[in-house]
Amino acid sequence: MKSLLKLHGVTLAGLLLAANAGLLIYLATGHIKPWAEINWMDVAGEGGTCLILCGWLVMLLRGRPAGHVTRLLSLGLCCTAFSMWMDCLDEFIQLPAEAIWDNWLETAPMPVGMLLLTLGMYHLQQEQRAISAQMRKREQLLRDHRLFDKLTPLSGAQYLRQHLQQALVQARIDQQPLSLVAIDLDEFSLINQRFGQEEGDQVLQAVAQLLLLNLRQQDMLCRLAGDRFVAVLPNTGEQQAQGMADELRQSIANLAHRSQRHGERLQLHATVAAVMALDEDEGQLLKRLNLALARAKPRLARSA
Structure with missing residues (x-):
């Protein structure tokens, strides 16, 4: 009152x-x-x-x-x-x-x-x-905030599906190719075990920034889960996407990230895979991308 x-x-x-x-x-x-x-x-x-x-x-x-x-x-x-x-x-x-x-x-x-x-x-x-x-x-x-990853400045898996659904429709309208690139850090769990989760988070943030710097303005990068990233590349064929995937893999290998505790360089490696969208929905395309990434890991092990 x-x-x-x-x-x-x-x-x-x-x-x-x-x-x-x-x-x-x-x-x-x-x-x-x-x-x-x-x-x-x-x-x-x-x-x-x-x-x-x-x-x-x-x-x-x-x-x-x-x-x-x-x-x-x-x-x-x-x-x-x-x-x-x-x-x-x-x-x-x-x-x-x-x-x-x-x-x-x-x-x-x-x-x-x-x-x-x-x-x-x-x-x-x-x-x-x-x-x-x-x-x-x-x-x-x-x-939209809930669709973003809490650790990196990237979108999450849910937003990736939504964006990919729209990108597929737009690619069919424009009659232009659409490709995806998956980047998976090799043996990332060892970094968490040896240096701790906080150091692992720092590595993921550094890798995310590095990937963004090496992608084009029209490309969209998401953190799919854990140490796996996916880039959506509009107006990009599979051969061009594979070349970009190799460049991303090489940039990660050249990343000079040093640990916070002792300042030692953490040597990073990544497995990459690229696929071009066919007549399929976003779920089928992501499934095919994951299969291509799984097939790429054994090849990497044999070549090493």
């Missing part, structure tokens, strides 16, 4: 003063009607409406912060409540016949109040639309 008076004390005080001023004017110029002449049906209707409007005013001021919209709505409710209050006083106090100003006090605030309420409702609707747009934007940002 203290916060309500602090924020909207002027509005409440103004309504109270206006209501008291109207009562004093009526008492000063008229006389109280006999009990039998009071129309209690009108008292219940007009007085009850005034109380309800005051209740709405309190709920509005308690539920909204101070501002332009709140001011319009509260002033509109004050005017309509004052109008109903003056109508209710007319049932208790008999004014002289020559007094015509009472009609102005009873009727004039009502259309003013309704106009202010209409303006307030219009701006309230505009405000709600803006809030809804911001909420949708925040929801989209939150949803």
